[in-house]
Amino acid sequence: xxxxxxxxxxxxxxxxxxxxxxxxxxxxxxxxxxxxxxxxxxxxxxxxxxxxxxxxxxxxxxxxxxxxxxxxxxxxxxxxxxxxxxxxxxxxxxxxxxxxxxxxxxxxxxxxxxxxxxxxxxxxxxxxxxxxxxxxxxxxxxxxx
Amino acid sequence: xxxxxxxxxxxxxxxxxxxxxxxxxxxxxxxxxxxxxxxxxxxxxxxxxxxxxxxxxxxxxxxxxxx
Numbered sequence: 491x492x493x494x495x496x497x498x499x500x501x502x503x504x505x506x507x508x509x510x511x512x513x514x515x516x517x518x519x520x521x522x523x524x525x526x527x528x529x530x531x532x533x534x535x536x537x538x539x540x541x542x543x544x545x546x547x548x549x550x551x552x553x554x555x556x557x558x559x560x561x562x563x564x565x566x567x568x569x570x571x572x573x574x575x576x577x578x579x580x581x582x583x584x585x586x587x588x589x590x591x592x593x594x595x596x597x598x599x600x601x602x603x604x605x606x607x608x609x610x611x612x613x614x615x616x617x618x619x620x621x622x623x624x625x626x627x628x629x630x631x632x633x634x635x
Numbered sequence: 636x637x638x639x640x641x642x643x644x645x646x647x648x649x650x651x652x653x654x655x656x657x658x659x660x661x662x663x664x665x666x667x668x669x670x671x672x673x674x675x676x677x678x679x680x681x682x683x684x685x686x687x688x689x690x691x692x693x694x695x696x697x698x699x700x701x702x
Binding site for chain 2: 496497566567
């Protein structure tokens, strides 16, 4: 929290940086679509690369907006809503992994059923995601120790 | 948490958006607090009390009992 900014200045800065972030994302996504459309018309691969470059620049602009903002871009209710949505997502991912991973191992090992590669990729990808969460949780916990 | 934010705000002749700007949050946050959908952070509660020049207990009525 920046104590130097007045409350109204904080709101102004939050809106200013949110606009920057939204515009960056918008320009990046639009650039990617325009590049793809140009490639479909001209068949020039360079159009795809230019579109990808614009998209990455948009992502960079978004990240810069988050990093350089002097105030939290989300206000406390928005942060709370994101946290609740994250908890729901985490519960879903955990449930799929707990139920699906052992089932995948048993069924594929015994030859009873082999799930499609995409489904197996999702389940094992979720396991990786839980591992990332574990590391992030450990790092966060250290900040409060 | 039951609260008197709307009463205090209307007494000052403020819109939700104007109050939100005064305490540095979004209009949606003030709306959610007034409708008892969201309990504000301690920081926001203190800011609201400071803005209305009253104590936190005057505007928030938590249902807290110690066992």
